[in-house]
Amino acid sequence: MxxxxxxxxxxxxxxxxxxxxxxxxxxxxxxxxxxxxxxxxxxxxxxxxxxxxxxxxxxxxxxxxxxxxxxxxxxxxxGIDEECNIIVVGAGKLGSALVAYPGFMNFNFRIVAAFDIDRKKIGRVWEGVKIESIDRISDIVKKHKVHLAMLTVPAESAQIIAEKLVKCGIKGILNFAPVNLELPESVSLLNVDMATELMTLRYLSGKPCRG
Amino acid sequence: MxxxxxxxxxxxxxxxxxxxxxxxxxxxxxxxxxxxxxxxxxxxxxxxxxxxxxxxxxxxxxxxxxxxxxxxxxxxxxGIDEECNIIVVGAGKLGSALVAYPGFMNFNFRIVAAFDIDRKKIGRVWEGVKIESIDRISDIVKKHKVHLAMLTVPAESAQIIAEKLVKCGIKGILNFAPVNLELPESVSLLNVDMATELMTLRYLSGKPCRG
Missing domain, CATH: 1.10.10.10 (Winged helix-like DNA-binding domain superfamily/Winged helix DNA-binding domain)
Known part of the structure; x- marks a missing residue:
């Protein structure tokens, strides 16, 4: 098809x-x-x-x-007839918003874990989703057969974390970090770039910001 | 130009x-x-x-x-040479993530206020941005010459709030609610639709979610 x-x-x-x-x-x-x-x-x-x-x-x-x-x-x-397990990598404010986002369930997406490097966050549970140490990605990806990740880490660490995800078997990344990731062609990459959207909107609305 | x-x-x-x-x-x-x-x-x-x-x-x-x-x-x-004042409407988790998002400042966007209907939130200050009652939108939009808004309210109330924004003089809306807004043609509308992006990624990566 x-x-x-x-x-x-x-x-x-x-x-x-x-x-x-x-x-x-x-x-x-x-x-x-x-x-x-x-x-x-x-x-x-x-x-x-x-x-x-x-x-x-x-x-x-x-x-x-x-x-x-x-x-x-x-x-x-x-392929919505089957549940799709996903992970959130980066448990900051945006990560927390994604974990709580009600719109994913309608399309049979299930967030199985969030990841962070901050020891203070690891072990917490948000909306039923546990925050895990980033060292556990490989295990959890294998256990839950996860192929898709949402990346919400700071721009500076996005490339290195994305490469780690690819090594763990992730096949698609929805990247929220404002940075151009370079990944193997076998990995699908989509960017959600809030600043770019806002710039586009500013242009479309006739740059009226000048008051 | x-x-x-x-x-x-x-x-x-x-x-x-x-x-x-x-x-x-x-x-x-x-x-x-x-x-x-x-x-x-x-x-x-x-x-x-x-x-x-x-x-x-x-x-x-x-x-x-x-x-x-x-x-x-x-x-x-x-038009980046001049500062562009924007507002966040809906002070939930996504709204809080947008207020804290570091990528807007690089493009001279300044969030001047966030709005909510929840009395418990109104008056709080996040990252220097005050949460105001939604009844104050018109005043604040006028005072700060705001023309662009990011809309992060629940899907059920997005249309009615968007119409309120248009009445207050907002000319462009970046809509995060998973709903198709109907607005006058004079208003620019862009959607950031996380579930749609994730669906697209799922398709692109060959629907491997089935494990």
Whole structure:
């Protein structure tokens, strides 16, 4: 089913479609047109149809999409039917926010541990998630078959910790540290860069910060 | 200078170039080629040249770019020479992480206040930033000439709070709530959606979560 040419942007949009469709289903909407999705998500209906077409189309022209079928289809693309164990590396304020973030559970992600080097934090339990010494990463990654990590350490140590994660078998890193990591091509890397987003917003809104 | 056709993705990359160039300058690197930038940031050198060309090219073929000139150029594009006051709306764990986030200051962003409805939090000071009652938004936005807000309230209240922000004169919202906000077109909206990023990473890394 996996199509090599699908861009990260398409995958992100598919995830948004899934969230939107689930919300529609909760409101007892069973059939949806591409125009309705388009209006809700600010994505053109052509884009919506194109994104879905990478994985086989499911709609009928003039009839629309069955919401439940489309949800199952998207869940299958993302492998959501099975639980995905993840870890948070860096138990600072951002790490603590991620551990408490309610949005991951809806997509069957489970944070199995957080890691830090600060002895004062190690052993604490946040929202049922234990903070472990960073020396225990390898054991815990193996034990819980973890392949994905969220990296929330300071910028200065992000590269060295990311390399450690790769050595432990991590295959994908969601990096929150404001730094460009250099990793083997076999490892997937996405960056959540708050300052860059804010800069982009500042530009888009016409640089009105000058008052 | 502002070119209408420039995409959000281009703007995001320009922000990344700026960070990268500043790092080079710190390491006393004064001239850089598009290939060097390309290797560091995993962006093709063609893309780098194209992104810069929207705002007038500055490099010479075979000679490269002066790092300091390029930094000043990018800083001007983003209006970084002047301080930009911002607010955080929602003083939960994520809000507290954003208030403490060290990466904003480098780009001349200043968080002037955080807001919440929880009486127990109001009046506290985090990292020099006071938590105010959400009823005070309008006054503070006016007083500090704030045009940008980071929204970290729960998904259920995000739409209503976002509308309140727009009424108070906010022109750009960085939304962290996992919900699709509907706002007037005059307001710029960017979403930082952690669950979507994690889903994308799960897909990219070949859905290995199944162990």
């Amino acid at each position: 996996k199509e090599r040419k699908v861009s990260n942007e398409t995958i992100r949009r598919l995830a948004l479609y899934l969230r939107c469709l689930r919300k529609l289903l909760k409101s007892n909407i069973n059939i949806v047109s591409s125009n309705q999705i388009s209006d809700t998500l600010n994505v053109s209906s052509e884009q919506f149809r194109k994104d879905l077409s990478y994985f086989g189309s499911l709609g009928k022209r003039g009839v629309g999409y069955r919401v439940d079928t489309l949800i199952r289809h998207l869940e299958k693309i993302f | 502002k070119e209408r056709k420039v995409s959000n993705e281009t703007i995001r990359r320009l922000a990344l170039y700026l960070r990268c160039l500043r790092k080079l300058l710190k390491s006393n690197i004064n001239i850089v080629s598009s290939n060097q930038i390309s290797d560091t940031l995993n962006v093709s050198s063609e893309q780098f040249r194209k992104d810069l060309s929207y705002f007038g090219s500055l490099g010479k073929r075979g000679v490269g770019y002066r790092v300091d000139t390029l930094i000043r150029h990018l800083e001007k594009i983003f």
